Amino acid sequence: MEKWSAATIRDFRKTLLDWYDEAGRDLPWRHGRNPYHTWVSEVMLQQTQVNTVIPYYENFLATFPTVADLAAADEATLLKAWQGLGYYSRARNLQRAAQQLMTDYQGKWPRTAAELEDLVGIGPYTASAIASIAFDQVVPAVDGNAFRVFARLLMIEADIAKPKTRQLFTEIIQPIVDPQRPGAFNQAIMDLGSSYMTAKNPDPAHSPVKAFDASYRAGRVLDFPVKTKAPRPKPMAYYGLIVHSPAGYLMVQRGANEMLTGYWSFPLVLQTDLHADDHQPMTLAADIAALEEQWRNDYQLPLKLTVVGGQPVSQTYTHQRWHVKLLMADLPTAMPLDFFPGKWVPAGEISALPLPKVQEKMMQRFAKQQDFDGFREN
Structure with a gap:
C-alpha cells in the first residue's frame, strides 16, 4: 500500500476540492446542509442510481417536508411514496428513526457520527455522511465509492467484502479528509467514484487526481478494489394467481414475517409448497389441480385456473431471485372472503395501493398478454 506524506495529502485535498468546486454534481440534496435532506438522499441512494433517486427524493420531500411529517405518516402513504425504490425496510427504518428523533431527541439532530448511529437504520457510512455534510465533523464517509477510490489511489489489497475492512479504510482515510471542508471532501469522493473511477470502464x-493514483501508474486500475464474490441469489419459483370477479381482483397484503411487508400483490404461492415430494417434481397441470383443490378446501373459492402466456415474471432481491408463473381465474360472482386473508379491489383502484415492483411487473405482463388496459389510475 502506498503511503502519502503530509505535503501529498495537502496537495490531494486542494486538487480534489478545486475539481469538485468546478465540476461537482448539482444535486437537489446538496442545496444547503439540512441533515434531514442528506439523510433521506443517502438512504435512497443505497442500491439505487442517482438519476433514479432524484424524482423519488423530490416527491418524498414534498410528501414529508420535515422529520415530524415523516414520523406522523401512516404506513400506506409511506410505502406509496417509496414504491418502486425497492429494499422497503429502508422506508420503515426512516420512519422509525424519525419517530425516535421526535420522541427521544425532541426533534433535534445528534451532531456526531457516533451519536447518529444510535438512530434506527443509520449505519457508519450514513452517520458519517450526515455528520460531515451537515455538521462539519471531520470523518470519512466510507461507502462503495470511497472503497474504490482509495483502494486504487493507494493500492490497498484488503478485501472490501470483509466487514473488518471498513475500519481499516476508515483509519487510512481519516487523516486525508480535509479538516476545513469534510462534507465537500466526502461528496467529492462520491463524485469521483461515479465518474472517472467507476467500477467498470474507468477513465x-x-x-483530476491521476497524479495521486498508484494503481494507474502501475497499470493495475481494474485490480482494485479487491472483493470476493457474493453468492448468487437463490432462485425461488412462485405461481402468481390473478383471480377476478365482478368486485375486482383478489389482492393480499404481505405479512410482517414476509419480504415486502405491508405491500399489496396478487396472491403468490411458492411452487415447492405444492410438492409432497421434492424428488418428484409435479407437472404444471398437476400443480394447477393441487392449487384448485387447496383453494376450494381452504378458502372456499372454486377456482378454474388457466395459464397466462409469456415467460415467468422475474424480480431479483439481495438473496433471492423470484420467477413468477402467472395463472388466472374468473369467478362469475364476488365470492365472500371469510376464509381468505385478502380483499377484492376494483382494477382502477389497484394502483392506489402500495405495490412492490414484482406486482407492477405481473400487472404489466397480464395486461400485455390479455390486451387489457384496466390497471391504470382513474
Whole structure:
C-alpha cells in the first residue's frame, strides 16, 4: 500500500476540492446542509442510481417536508411514496428513526457520527455522511465509492467484502479528509467514484487526481478494489394467481414475517409448497389441480385456473431471485372472503395501493398478454 506524506495529502485535498468546486454534481440534496435532506438522499441512494433517486427524493420531500411529517405518516402513504425504490425496510427504518428523533431527541439532530448511529437504520457510512455534510465533523464517509477510490489511489489489497475492512479504510482515510471542508471532501469522493473511477470502464487517464493514483501508474486500475464474490441469489419459483370477479381482483397484503411487508400483490404461492415430494417434481397441470383443490378446501373459492402466456415474471432481491408463473381465474360472482386473508379491489383502484415492483411487473405482463388496459389510475 502506498503511503502519502503530509505535503501529498495537502496537495490531494486542494486538487480534489478545486475539481469538485468546478465540476461537482448539482444535486437537489446538496442545496444547503439540512441533515434531514442528506439523510433521506443517502438512504435512497443505497442500491439505487442517482438519476433514479432524484424524482423519488423530490416527491418524498414534498410528501414529508420535515422529520415530524415523516414520523406522523401512516404506513400506506409511506410505502406509496417509496414504491418502486425497492429494499422497503429502508422506508420503515426512516420512519422509525424519525419517530425516535421526535420522541427521544425532541426533534433535534445528534451532531456526531457516533451519536447518529444510535438512530434506527443509520449505519457508519450514513452517520458519517450526515455528520460531515451537515455538521462539519471531520470523518470519512466510507461507502462503495470511497472503497474504490482509495483502494486504487493507494493500492490497498484488503478485501472490501470483509466487514473488518471498513475500519481499516476508515483509519487510512481519516487523516486525508480535509479538516476545513469534510462534507465537500466526502461528496467529492462520491463524485469521483461515479465518474472517472467507476467500477467498470474507468477513465483514470483523465481523472483530476491521476497524479495521486498508484494503481494507474502501475497499470493495475481494474485490480482494485479487491472483493470476493457474493453468492448468487437463490432462485425461488412462485405461481402468481390473478383471480377476478365482478368486485375486482383478489389482492393480499404481505405479512410482517414476509419480504415486502405491508405491500399489496396478487396472491403468490411458492411452487415447492405444492410438492409432497421434492424428488418428484409435479407437472404444471398437476400443480394447477393441487392449487384448485387447496383453494376450494381452504378458502372456499372454486377456482378454474388457466395459464397466462409469456415467460415467468422475474424480480431479483439481495438473496433471492423470484420467477413468477402467472395463472388466472374468473369467478362469475364476488365470492365472500371469510376464509381468505385478502380483499377484492376494483382494477382502477389497484394502483392506489402500495405495490412492490414484482406486482407492477405481473400487472404489466397480464395486461400485455390479455390486451387489457384496466390497471391504470382513474
